[in-house]
Amino acid sequence: MDRTAMKRLALLSAVPLAGCVGIQSPLSPGGDQANALHDLFVLMMIVCGSVYLLVVAGLGWAILRARRNALIPGAADGTGDRRRDRGVLIAAGAIVVGLTVLIVGSFIADRALFATGGQGAMQVxxxxxxxxxxxxxxxxxxxxxxxxxxxxxxxxxxxxxxxxxxxxxxxxxxxxxxxxxxxxxxxxxxxxxxxxxxxxxxxxxxxxxxxxxxxxxxxxxxxxxxxxxxxxLARQAQPAVARTDTVAARGESVFAGPCATCHAVRGTGATGRAGPDLTHIASRRSVAAGTLPMTRGGLQGWISKPQALKPGTGMPDIPLDARDADAVAHYLAGLR
Ligand code: HEC
Ligand SMILES: [Cu+2]
Structure with missing residues (x-):
């Protein structure tokens, strides 16, 4: 294989690996508990990888030897028994050492997960x-x-x-x-x-x-x-501060009808508990648990067709006329 072909192959094999790093990956640890688990993962890869290589090497050796024995007359006369015993001993030793390392490693990782004992921790x-x-x-x-x-x-x-x-x-x-x-x-x-x-x-x-x-x-x-x-957190603790324009006022009164039974907006009459608290909805980054981006359009899209975007969701499609839908989205987009 020439050099450029090798480079291409290396690049190609990097493609699936590239999916392993990023904002949702245990291979990019960014905290104590994730670090402990990441270290355990690396340890397991090393131990299990070594065992795998050992098995493949043993297999290759056995195949070569079997061929040689078949070719050389009289080679399979039992003198290999001692070597075979040694092979079994090495394999058993490797298993015992490997498992011991994994047991110790997982014990240490497990302890690290609750190292602080919750002393002075934020409660969520x-x-x-x-x-x-x-x-x-x-x-x-x-x-x-x-x-x-x-x-x-x-x-x-x-x-x-x-x-x-x-x-x-x-x-x-x-x-x-x-x-x-x-x-x-x-x-x-x-x-x-x-x-x-x-x-x-x-x-x-x-x-x-x-x-x-x-x-x-x-x-x-x-x-x-x-x-x-x-x-x-101090801001989240505050009641809602709505925009003061007439469209927002219209939105708030529309919201007080069909929406307030399921949603709370602290500081207003809306105290429903069946759906998410919307007091500071516009301060969030996405709508409906990561379904849409938090934009005015994302909000309005969600409000007009939740059952189409997330079939079966606990929020029903509520028919609103265009101006009301617009006003509710404007009102919510102002709840920062
Ligand atoms: C029957 C209860 C119910 C009613 C009525 C209801 N909702 Fe919902 N709403 C929910 C539930 C449950 C969710 C969470 C849905 C999901 O993510 O699967 C939700 C989600 C939302 C979200 C996204 C919240 C977030 O944290 O991303 C918005 C915005 C919203 N509703 C606005 C409204 C508006 C505006 C109305 C009135 C037109 C309304 N809802 C009526 C139950 C309701
Ligand atoms: Cu789930």
Whole structure:
């Protein structure tokens, strides 16, 4: 094979690997728990890779020897027995050493996942719904719970202890860049610690099939410095501040009709709990658990045809005339 062909082959094999890094990948760890799991993964690759190479080498050796024995008369006269015993001994030794290394490695990784013991951790509750995420922060100063949805903010360098639950079926919480995944089981709370170290946007995804729109059950994760996080949380704790123009006023009154039964907008009469809290909906990055980008068009599209965009979603298609639909989208786009 000439050099350019080799280069092309190397490039081609890099294509599937390129899919392994990015904002939703355990191979780009950006937090203590993800680092521990990443190290364990590398250790497993080394141990299992070595065993694999050993087996392939042994197989190749056996094939060559069998051929030679067949060709040389009298070669298969039993003198190979001692060598075979040595081979078995080496294989057994490799298995014992390999398994011991893996046991120790997984024990260490497991300990690292809860290293802080939750001391001084931020308390967050995440509840899975078909097919969106209710997210509540415990305000460290007042002890009050602050509700939002579909977007998780985390302070860099601090530990956040997430209590996971479900309102309906089993879901699974997974932000691979920050930590491993953990199931969300109806009737109980599982606990996961997150200690992110790298700023930026990451992507979380439900990792347990939970119905037809399981693939549309994602969430955005923002890791930011603690001061920015505190300012963000303080803002989320505030009631809604709507725009003051007449279109927004019309939007708010339309919303108070069919929408307020399912959605809360704190500071207004809307206190529904069946759907996501919309108090600061426009501050989020996407609409309906990662289904659409957060733009005026994304909002209006969602409101006019939720059943077409996410068939089976808990939000019904609500027929609104064009001006009302426009006004509601304008109103929501102002709730920052
Ligand atoms: C029967 C309850 C119900 C009604 C009525 C309802 N919604 Fe929803 N809404 C939901 C549910 C459930 C979701 C989450 C859907 C999903 O992501 O699968 C949702 C999601 C949304 C979202 C996206 C929220 C987010 O965090 O991304 C917006 C915006 C929204 N609804 C606006 C409205 C508006 C405006 C109306 C009135 C025209 C309305 N909803 C009426 C239940 C309802
Ligand atoms: Cu799911």
């Amino acid at each position: 509750r995440v509840t899975g719904h078909q097919w969106w995420w209710r997210i509540e922060y415990r305000d460290p100063s007042s002890g009050r719970w602050i509700e939002t949805a579909n977007e998780l903010h985390l302070p860099r360098g601090r530990t956040t202890r997430v209590s996971l639950g479900s309102a309906d079926v089993i879901h699974s919480f997974w932000v691979p860049n920050v930590a491993g995944k953990l199931d969300m089981i109806p009737g109980r709370r599982n606990v996961l610690d997150l200690t992110p170290r790298i700023d930026g946007w990451f992507r979380g995804q439900c990792a347990e099939f939970c119905g037809l729109q399981h693939a549309h059950m994602a969430f955005d994760v923002k890791v930011e410095d603690p001061a920015t996080f505190d300012a963000w």
